[in-house]
Amino acid sequence: xxxxxxxxxxxxxxxxxxxxxxxxxxxxxxxxxxxxxxxxxxxxxxxxxxxxxxxxxxxxxxxxxxxxxxxxxxxxxxxxxxxxxxxxxxxxxxxxxxxxxxxxxxxxxxxxxxxxxxxxxxxxxxxxxxxxxxxxxxxxxxxxxxxxxxxxxxxxxxxxxxxxxxxxxxxxxxxxxxxxxxxxxxxxxxxxxxxxxxxxxxxxxxxxxxxxxxxxxxxxxxxxxxxxxxxxxxxxxxxxxxxxxxxxxxxxxxxxxxxxxxxxxxxxxxxxxxxxxxxxxxxxxxxxxxxxxxxxxxxxxxxxxxxxxxxxxxxxxxxxxxxxxxxxxxxxxxxxxxxxxxxxxxxxxxxxxxxxxxxxxxxxxxxxxxxxxxxxxxxxxxxxxxxxxxxxxxxx
Amino acid sequence: xxxxxxxxxxxxxxxxxxxxxxxxxxxxxxxxxxxxxxxxxxxxxxxxxxxxxxxxxxxxxxxxxxxxxxxxxxxxxxxxxxxxxxxxxxxxxxxxxxxxxxxxxxxxxxxxxxxxxxxxxxxxxxxxxxxxxxxxxxxxxxxxxxxxxxxxxxxxxxxxxxxxxxxxxxxxxxxxxxxxxxxxxxxxxxxxxxxxxxxxxxxxxxxxxxxxxxxxxxxxxxxxxxxxxxxxxxxxxxxxxxxxxxxxxxxxxxxxxxxxxxxxxxxxxxxxxxxxxxxxxxxxxxxxxxxxxxxxxxxxxxxxxxxxxxxxxxxxxxxxxxxxxxxxxxxxxxxxxxxxxxxxxxxxxxxxxxxxxxxxxxxxxxxxxxxxxxxxxxxxxxxxxxxxxxxxxxxxxxxxxxxxxxxxxxxxxxxxxxxxxxxxxxxxxxxxxxxxxxxxxxxxxxxxxxxxxxxxxxxxxxxxxxxxxxxxxxxxxxxxxxxxxxxxxxxxxxxxxxxxxxxxxxxxxxxxxxxxxxxxxxxxxxxxxxxxxxx
Numbered sequence: 001x002x003x004x005x006x007x008x009x010x011x012x013x014x015x016x017x018x019x020x021x022x023x024x025x026x027x028x029x030x031x032x033x034x035x036x037x038x039x040x041x042x043x044x045x046x047x048x049x050x051x052x053x054x055x056x057x058x059x060x061x062x063x064x065x066x067x068x069x070x071x072x073x074x075x076x077x078x079x080x081x082x083x084x085x086x087x088x089x090x091x092x093x094x095x096x097x098x099x100x101x102x103x104x105x106x107x108x109x110x111x112x113x114x115x116x117x118x119x120x121x122x123x124x125x126x127x128x129x130x131x132x133x134x135x136x137x138x139x140x141x142x143x144x145x146x147x148x149x150x151x152x153x154x155x156x157x158x159x160x161x162x163x164x165x166x167x168x169x170x171x172x173x174x175x176x177x178x179x180x181x182x183x184x185x186x187x188x189x190x191x192x193x194x195x196x197x198x199x200x201x202x203x204x205x206x207x208x209x210x211x212x213x214x215x216x217x218x219x220x221x222x223x224x225x226x227x228x229x230x231x232x233x234x235x236x237x238x239x240x241x242x243x244x245x246x247x248x249x250x251x252x253x254x255x256x257x258x259x260x261x262x263x264x265x266x267x268x269x270x271x272x273x274x275x276x277x278x279x280x281x282x283x284x285x286x287x288x289x290x291x292x293x294x295x296x297x298x299x300x301x302x303x304x305x306x307x308x309x310x311x312x313x314x315x316x317x318x319x320x321x322x323x324x325x326x327x328x329x330x331x332x333x334x335x336x337x338x339x340x341x342x343x344x345x346x347x348x349x350x351x352x353x354x355x356x357x358x359x360x361x362x363x364x365x366x367x368x369x370x371x372x373x374x375x376x377x378x379x380x381x382x383x384x385x386x387x388x389x390x391x392x393x394x395x396x
Numbered sequence: 397x398x399x400x401x402x403x404x405x406x407x408x409x410x411x412x413x414x415x416x417x418x419x420x421x422x423x424x425x426x427x428x429x430x431x432x433x434x435x436x437x438x439x440x441x442x443x444x445x446x447x448x449x450x451x452x453x454x455x456x457x458x459x460x461x462x463x464x465x466x467x468x469x470x471x472x473x474x475x476x477x478x479x480x481x482x483x484x485x486x487x488x489x490x491x492x493x494x495x496x497x498x499x500x501x502x503x504x505x506x507x508x509x510x511x512x513x514x515x516x517x518x519x520x521x522x523x524x525x526x527x528x529x530x531x532x533x534x535x536x537x538x539x540x541x542x543x544x545x546x547x548x549x550x551x552x553x554x555x556x557x558x559x560x561x562x563x564x565x566x567x568x569x570x571x572x573x574x575x576x577x578x579x580x581x582x583x584x585x586x587x588x589x590x591x592x593x594x595x596x597x598x599x600x601x602x603x604x605x606x607x608x609x610x611x612x613x614x615x616x617x618x619x620x621x622x623x624x625x626x627x628x629x630x631x632x633x634x635x636x637x638x639x640x641x642x643x644x645x646x647x648x649x650x651x652x653x654x655x656x657x658x659x660x661x662x663x664x665x666x667x668x669x670x671x672x673x674x675x676x677x678x679x680x681x682x683x684x685x686x687x688x689x690x691x692x693x694x695x696x697x698x699x700x701x702x703x704x705x706x707x708x709x710x711x712x713x714x715x716x717x718x719x720x721x722x723x724x725x726x727x728x729x730x731x732x733x734x735x736x737x738x739x740x741x742x743x744x745x746x747x748x749x750x751x752x753x754x755x756x757x758x759x760x761x762x763x764x765x766x767x768x769x770x771x772x773x774x775x776x777x778x779x780x781x782x783x784x785x786x787x788x789x790x791x792x793x794x795x796x797x798x799x800x801x802x803x804x805x806x807x808x809x810x811x812x813x814x815x816x817x818x819x820x821x822x823x824x825x826x827x828x829x830x831x832x833x834x835x836x837x838x839x840x841x842x843x844x845x846x847x848x849x850x851x852x853x854x855x856x857x858x859x860x861x862x863x864x865x866x867x868x869x870x871x872x873x874x875x876x877x878x879x880x881x882x883x884x885x886x887x888x889x890x891x892x893x894x895x896x897x898x899x900x901x902x903x904x905x906x907x908x909x910x911x912x913x914x915x916x917x918x919x920x921x922x923x924x925x926x927x928x929x930x931x
Contacts, residue, residue, distance in 0.1 A: 024572060067755075074803075075802065075803030075804050076802050076803060076804055077801055077802035078801065078802055078803070079801070079802075080802075082878045128804070129802050129804055130802075178801065178802075192802075192806075220819075221808055221818075221819065221820045222819070223801055223808075225801050225802075241799055241800065241801040241808075242799065243797065243810070243817075243818045245798055277799045277800065279802075294800060295800075296798075296800065298884075318884075319759055320884075329741070329803075351803050384803055386803065
């Protein structure tokens, strides 16, 4: 016991040495932050919470709220990611979009201080439904929902952004840019109207891959909203705004979107009360599960995912979340607490002002999603919470 | 929102002040200024069994900043907007409608202009307005809301009848059924996808089937057409809007309310149509002495079996209420309020609003509600007679539901037969329901969404049998009825209605839908096909 303790102390010491040498490397004991884009219309904040509690009884403790010095709109598309950071424990910067003032606020994650605000062009406008963000080491992309523009910023030292230029997107059915995700050289976006598109971002500013298409669900009036991409960049997974929990998977290994395969994970008539409007999606860290926010029914679903084949199988759906803001409010973005396995704990942004905390238990083939006793916790600065992230993040 | 309204009125005041200086081509008749006397719309009466009317639907951005869509009638050389059409049971309405809608169609053009094609009928001539085709912002047609008339072109078909701007006048030839109920109906455009814009612009008018409504003879009669105008009817955010009373904005306290003068102690007969695109009216009359008991004598164009006495009369979008209002006591004043309505957590605001200010007077002359027309022997029993005692041939379940891609929308709207797949309505959809002449059906219609809806079916009235499964004590006939929002748990709010398909005149294909018009335009609609009896 003592020996094991000693080894642990030594290991911890060694890791902390590494942390001080390698800039901002996090140790396993480092705090886990849950961060929100509060999207307020009068004052907009990014709020920080610290994950805690014990196994099976997770908690969140409020730390602080950072004024972004910009203004939000208090809502918008469910699948639009309004927070971005590098998928690495060494990430320093959290980027927070201010949909009303049109800028991107950069916040130092460790100091929880605002670094600056960065704007795109005068044409960029996200005042209708928000500004979506996606980033890699070099670039940050901002999708403006009203102007239908995607701005490219280069990412510099100290969280600085430099605006490089815009492209204008043209959804097939009159929609707006909404969901965004990137992996390697591909940026995948959804347009809320059933159409989706990918771009080559190897040179920074997105260049269309000429693969704009209606997703398979379009024929059923199922419209991809949020999107996530597997770690190896093989598959893009779309969450559909639909009358039943529905995801669509596109093979993007060629560097382009292939036609999507649609998976409806429940009977429409039955699930209308359980799982309507599956608008948000998040892969678990080990990619064995897809977490789906059933936005309009206050539930979350876990579906089994085969990362090699892209196939999806039904898993489990939670009960309606406790004290859900109101039954007709919405679930926004999802994030996992842990960076390995299933993530163990799932956080769900609840439109309005709260964060749900959900325990994930998987004993294949069974899974359960059980809301923690302490859930939800209030996110008091947010009039319309839809976006949430965890630091350290999932590694992709 | 108030700030926006206020700035709108600054614009209005400027526009009015400048009106003399810039002679604008008058396409739509000027509408009354806020705070002025409310007058009845021009009445057009049938003569010798026929009412012939020429109407032109045209549009113009008004000096009030709203896009007007006006049914223009030329009355002795003067443009008059949206006259009231008055006919007796059995009369014919010959209405020639000219479509003169021109771009721009909205003050704020929609980002996406919808074009929809209605498949041509087999063997029909191209270019025939009865033949379907493209529905564009400049396309229109007419629906005679509440009339129990055939769903065929030149009468009351809204599926294939598409009149295009610049077409020759289109002739409607509608015979009011001899056994139809006396009461208030209305006419409005129904081109799918553009009904909201056109009705929001004011394209609506009253249609009255004359006849005996007990308790109203000899009473001064008023006709109120309550409309609603949105700054941007194409926005899926509700945005600034205002109710109007016979085209006069009701925006108290920003401006004085429209007003009427009531003769002291003289009860009046008020005929009210809710021609708004989405407002649920909850009407109340208040005198100085307090809230008044109103005698409801007819709803949706059908006299009630026995009057209902209420202090608040609820009228869904497209509904009508005909009421007897007590005389205003000597030296008192009053107001007509709409008290607001909870449309549910995802419904649009439906705030209280003073609609009309009432002044008492000793000297008020109004045209009185006429005595019943010379007694024609009733050709048949009244429409829908004996429906209550019929045994339904079929029971069906339907439900309203919605899904949305974001907290601000846009929303997809569904009206689904239980067991079928929820689906945004398209004009080329097959009928969701098929039945036969002679059928009597009970439909239970649930609301599974977070906002209220107003169920409406064309060509017939239905008997309201139950609300939330609880039988109604005195079932009455309606053509539009509110189903409140679902709270998110527990049973869905529902109504059970009895549909009467016994009349062979209504054979054909027609629609049922939510009468919140942007829901209808957004796809909360479906077709029903009623086959002739021998099918």
